[in-house]
Amino acid sequence: MTGTAPVKPAEFHVYDTTLRDGAQQEGLRLSVIDKLAIAGFLDELGVGFIEGGWPGANPNDTAFFESLKSGGPDGQFRLQNATLAAFGFTRRVGMRAADDPLTAAVRDSGAPVACLVAKSHDRHVEQALRTTLAENLAMITDTVTHLRAEGQRVFVDCEHFFDGYRDNAAYALEVVRTAAEAGAEVVVLCDTNGGMLPNWIGDVVAAAGEIGVPLGIHCHNDTGCAVANTLAAVDAGAMHVQGTINGYGERTGNADLVSVVANLELKYGWPVLPAGALAEATRLSHAIAEVTNVPPSGRQPYVGLSAFAHKAGLHASAIKVDPNLYQHIDPALVGNDMRMLVSDMAGRANIQIKGEELGFDLSDRDLAAKITDQVKEAEAAGYTYEAADASFELLLRRELGQLPELFAVHSWRVFTQSHHGDEIDTEATVKLTAKGVGQRVVGEGNGPVNALDHAVRNALAPAYPVVDRFELIDYRVRILDQGHGTDATVRVLIQTTDGRRTWTTVGVGQNLIEASWEALFEAYLFGLIHSQASPEADVEEPAAPVPAGV
């Protein structure tokens, strides 16, 4: 690798603000219980500081700090690694810090650290605070001094520092100096509007470093550079990085702390988390996403589902020799996995690696080439195996002569009728033979796929009771040739679970019901093949009923 990593400062802070700045993301709403759950995950990741919110600003954040004082609802919650920080701002204009109720809320929050946002851009002081530059400095001194005297460690977030530096560098630097002289342990330079680029950040942090106080960095992602800007600040001497898990935050978000710490640990070689913690990053990032109810981005660096997914044939053929040829790190270092995708961009190597992953020997080049051609042809017709691993496995089994005939379908039909124009009934009939016994079963449903699902399930159940545990959990339709109105080709993807594993199958056709049937048939076939292979599925809890509406 060219370029050398900077030397790690003697003291280095990883400061998480998911519960405060992350919660400023549109659509994200965290209850006290959510915050406690996330704090637990952050602590497990090993961040040094967890900013829990702004006590006094809203009842939820106040309740979170109160709850932590008594160990959460069950009295057992304790942070093992992290130090709790309470966010607040400098005292109000014209008031004494000791009399300001919001300063009191931070002071009385029980958090050992107070992180205060202070204005550092002269225009903001004059226009937003509507006060003098001198009074802003007095507000900083008074608030920091008061909280220090009350026994709190204090960090100061200099809001709009980089924009402020451009307009009035002397004043922005004066704010840093004032905060440090009043007792701030770290002065954090904030790219509040997120408009900076790495070299600008680096230059300004280096200039502020001349003051000789410990500096931190807090970047928003409006230029898409929050992580790069954070690293540029570290290169220029910052010893404290702020960010949020998964990059949550106002507008386009904050620096994604997962990427920041992974870069520091794996690229700079700096141990910034407890030993072994980084290998939990994928699990913890996804666990936090479950709590925030924001779907994780597949393309998130390091921990995204696609972060180590390989689609192109050329990549796969090199990966067969050595995975590192097309990966910047071993995915296990962050708890992620390599995934091989099968699509029309696949070459033999994708098919061979994927086949091996599924337990099939595809080392025969001609056989692998034949399957590759079949995949390309099917994909050209509208199938997608990248999203439907189960259908790909069935295709392989068919080609390898390893597809057991667990049941044979003779016919199926669907019938929908409306009564007096409002009530609509759907009925499906399936005729099949399973374990030598013929069945002709009628299923009803609130839509054709639902009715077919009931019919095929009831027809298979006498021979294979395990089907009662199969639950259709997702059904997606995509029109493939959009110019074609109602005679367009459609693709249906069905996701099914048996409570232990989840699988996806695909069907394609000009008839929506036909495409749905194909995906449904494959869903049952795949589920049955695997329940035969591991019959312990028979003792699982029954699945919930089939979702309505299809």
Ligand SMILES: CC(=O)SCCNC(=O)CCNC(=O)[C@H](O)C(C)(C)COP(=O)(O)OP(=O)(O)OC[C@H]1O[C@@H](n2cnc3c(N)ncnc32)[C@H](O)[C@@H]1OP(=O)(O)O
């Ligand atoms: C860059 C950041 O993300 S900083 C964090 C921002 N987060 C939030 O704002 C979320 C929580 N905020 C809130 O709940 C509310 O804004 C509160 C409780 C803090 C204040 O609410 P209100 O008293 O109703 O004031 P409002 O929000 O309308 O305006 C903010 C006031 O704080 C003042 N203020 C802004 N920054 C600072 C500061 N660093 N120090 C002191 N006062 C400040 C403003 O001048 C304004 O004063 P005014 O009331 O005299 O007009």
Ligand SMILES: CC(=O)C(=O)O
């Ligand atoms: C403090 C903060 O969140 C900011 O300046 O962006």
